[in-house]
Amino acid sequence: MFVELNDLPEGDPRRARLRDELVEIHLPLVEYLARRFRNRGEPLDDLVQVATVGLIKSVDRFDLERAVEFSTYATPTIVGEIKRHFRDKGWAIRVPRRLQELKLSLTKATSALTQKNGRTTTVAELAQHLGLTEEEILEAMESANPYSAVTLDAPDGGDDDSPAVADSLGMVDD
Numbered sequence: 001m002f003v004e005l006n007d008l009p010e011g012d013p014r015r016a017r018l019r020d021e022l023v024e025i026h027l028p029l030v031e032y033l034a035r036r037f038r039n040r041g042e043p044l045d046d047l048v049q050v051a052t053v054g055l056i057k058s059v060d061r062f063d064l065e066r067a068v069e070f071s072t073y074a075t076p077t078i079v080g081e082i083k084r085h086f087r088d089k090g091w092a093i094r095v096p097r098r099l100q101e102l103k104l105s106l107t108k109a110t111s112a113l114t115q116k117n118g119r120t121t122t123v124a125e126l127a128q129h130l131g132l133t134e135e136e137i138l139e140a141m142e143s144a145n146p147y148s149a150v151t152l153d154a155p156d157g158g159d160d161d162s163p164a165v166a167d168s169l170g171m172v173d174d
Contacts, residue, residue: 001025006064022059023052029071030055033078040086047082054081099143105130106140 001022009015034047058074066073087100109129113121123141127134155162 019059023055026055026059026070026074027052029074030078033075034082037082037086042086042089047085050082050085051078054078057081095143099140102132102136102140103143106137 001018030048030051034044034051037047038044054077055074058070058077061077062070062073087097106126109126110121113125113129117125121129123134123137126132127137130137153164155164
């Protein structure tokens with residue numbers, strides 16, 4: 001089908017139908033890849049839509065001369081589109097990409113050092129391991145805070161009887 005798609009001129013209506021057919025044929029791959037990212041704060045339907053955009057890009061850019069299976073070519077593009085969606089839309093407050101990526105590195109380093117040392121790692125150890133300053137490590141640790149927002153009406157302590165977050169902010173008026 002890709003050979004036929006390549007042979008048809010851009011304006012040909014058969015090209016659009018063939019492209020749509022190729023997208024439909026590969027929707028199970030989209031569903032599979034989107035399911036790998038479910039339960040991460042985004043509805044599965046949204047992930048499928050984002051992954052479908054990646055599939056469409058893959059169909060449009062696929063080059064038969066690469067001698068590679070389409071699914072092998074499309075998978076990184078689809079996964080990349082999903083990850084880009086999380087990066088761009090998943091944070092309640094916009095955090096610079098540098099800090100988002102640093103937070104990911106920090107999470108991996110923390111896990112590795114904790115496993116290696118058998119204890120919780122210190123900021124100094126993380127800084128040395130990643131070749132950064134302690135200030136950069138602390139900034140990365142704090143960068144995860146905006147990932148999810150909490151309403152000011154939510155209980156502060158975790159149980160429903162706790163006062164609301166808003167009740168603990170500010171000062172009492174005279």
